[in-house]
């Protein structure tokens with residue numbers, strides 16, 4: 033599978049993160065959806081893989097920070113104070129595949 037890299041990330045409005053990929057595709061990901069897909073050990077059970085959070089819990093959540101980590105992921109900080117999730121390029125691209 034090819035690895036796509038983000039060439040741009042921006043907030044077109046209060047409810048979406050837009051990511052443009054190096055193949056020219058742009059994904060607009062709803063923030064509440066993205067928050068519920070947080071891959072950290074608090075949000076997803078490490079052993080069983082069971083997701084502990086629900087999208088409904090994050091209605092209106094905002095994005096506070098977006099930091100590139102090691103050229104493979106974004107660390108996203110949310111308005112609810114949660115900032116443990118590393119969203120890899122691979123994960124974000126897959127979420128955009130919808």
Ligand SMILES: [Zn+2]
Pocket residue numbers: 070071072073074075076114116117
């Ligand atoms: Zn998390």
